[in-house]
Amino acid sequence: MAKRFVAVLLAAMTWAVESQAQKPVYAHFIVGIVEGFTIDDWKTDIAQAQAIGIDGFALNCAPERIDNYTPKQLANAYQAAEELDFKVFISFDFAYWNTGDTADIIDIVGNYSSHPAQAYYSMSNNSHRFLNDGAIVSTFVGDSMDWNAVKNALPDQKITALPNIQDPAFLANAQTGLDGAFSWYAWPTDGGNSIIPGPMSTVWDDRFIENLAGRPYMAPVSPWFFTHFNSKNWVFICEDQPNLRWEQMLALKPALVEIVTWNDFGESHYISDGQPNHSDDGSGAWATGYPHAGFRTLWAPYITAYKSGADKPTVESDQLVYWYRTTPKDTVCTSDTLGPPNGIEYLADVVFVATMLTEPAELTVASGGNAPVTVTVDAGIVTTNFSMGVGQQSFSVSRNGAEILSGTSEKDIANSCETYNYNPYVGVLSA
Numbered sequence: 001m002a003k004r005f006v007a008v009l010l011a012a013m014t015w016a017v018e019s020q021a022q023k024p025v026y027a028h029f030i031v032g033i034v035e036g037f038t039i040d041d042w043k044t045d046i047a048q049a050q051a052i053g054i055d056g057f058a059l060n061c062a063p064e065r066i067d068n069y070t071p072k073q074l075a076n077a078y079q080a081a082e083e084l085d086f087k088v089f090i091s092f093d094f095a096y097w098n099t100g101d102t103a104d105i106i107d108i109v110g111n112y113s114s115h116p117a118q119a120y121y122s123m124s125n126n127s128h129r130f131l132n133d134g135a136i137v138s139t140f141v142g143d144s145m146d147w148n149a150v151k152n153a154l155p156d157q158k159i160t161a162l163p164n165i166q167d168p169a170f171l172a173n174a175q176t177g178l179d180g181a182f183s184w185y186a187w188p189t190d191g192g193n194s195i196i197p198g199p200m201s202t203v204w205d206d207r208f209i210e211n212l213a214g215r216p217y218m219a220p221v222s223p224w225f226f227t228h229f230n231s232k233n234w235v236f237i238c239e240d241q242p243n244l245r246w247e248q249m250l251a252l253k254p255a256l257v258e259i260v261t262w263n264d265f266g267e268s269h270y271i272s273d274g275q276p277n278h279s280d281d282g283s284g285a286w287a288t289g290y291p292h293a294g295f296r297t298l299w300a301p302y303i304t305a306y307k308s309g310a311d312k313p314t315v316e317s318d319q320l321v322y323w324y325r326t327t328p329k330d331t332v333c334t335s336d337t338l339g340p341p342n343g344i345e346y347l348a349d350v351v352f353v354a355t356m357l358t359e360p361a362e363l364t365v366a367s368g369g370n371a372p373v374t375v376t377v378d379a380g381i382v383t384t385n386f387s388m389g390v391g392q393q394s395f396s397v398s399r400n401g402a403e404i405l406s407g408t409s410e411k412d413i414a415n416s417c418e419t420y421n422y423n424p425y426v427g428v429l430s431a
Ligand SMILES: *[C@@H]1O[C@H](CO)[C@@H](O)[C@H](O)[C@H]1NC(C)=O
Pocket: 071, 104, 107, 108, 111
């Protein structure tokens, strides 16, 4: 009798905790390209993020000795966020910081951990700080950073350290004072930057969750990866990932999600608009003229579903989002000194269409010179792919014999190029 009472009580308590879980969605923001940002520039980006339900930015930054504007831009970000009731936290980029910077890290965390725009890890909600909630701090790499040193130096301020960890097995016995972890395995890989065929799976997420043993896991969600610098020149095989990855999140229900990224144009995983005032590190060669705003359209229902614990997104109006590379993979570019990126042999020459439908309908795609193809698609979000044809890309959706939306992309697929660009062109059509 007593045992059964305890079991029922425990079930009720578990339900209470789960039903209050806040499920925040953050987006990784590269501060290193926004030296010239004003508070208004920050507010433009914040408003775009808020429009799809993103709760805050993880402010990826380098130390002042590398980027002398880091303190100023952190201050701008926190102020803009406060004005728009958005949340931010600092993500120390350990490509530039090291454990010898602990005193500075303590200083910065201490400066911001009580700021009104600081993001807290909370089992309740974003607007109230509860007894056990800590100010979130995170990283890119920096696995060995001692967070106990930071916590001990700030005894009056609770800190929740969710650093990026590269080897999930490290989490089982970590003595670094971490409270949870963030993974950077947002694309199919065997670890490090190894390229493997897709599709994306949750094998790394599962390893994190197992080794965290109940501590919060911040899962990465990314739409793409292509980079073409002389220091790094590869693709990850993630073409169907823009919605597949969110389907995985709805099944996995991690404690937090971090979108990777908001504005990393260099690796082609941005979802922001073009950010007119960011500085161009050379990535303009593949990012300019390649909008990704359609990924935000596609993700809004997934973010809502993730937060509510739903297994499927709810679609409220008929739309479609398409994405494709603008050259077939065998096209040889004529004036590219770097050569083709590693990994392209695994890519598929297809055009992707995610239909977002309130009722089933017929989707017709005419890709370049290929004959138009019509398929029946279900309600909800469904991704279908079509053989890529060189030329114009046209899409239409009909229901009960009547066309409900249609359009032609502003960007053609071409079979000639000067430099390699495997960043997708993303578009949206609405009824
Ligand atoms: C912390 O805040 C103080 C006071 O505003 C400021 O002087 C200092 O530069 C800040 N430290 C860092 C590392 O941002």
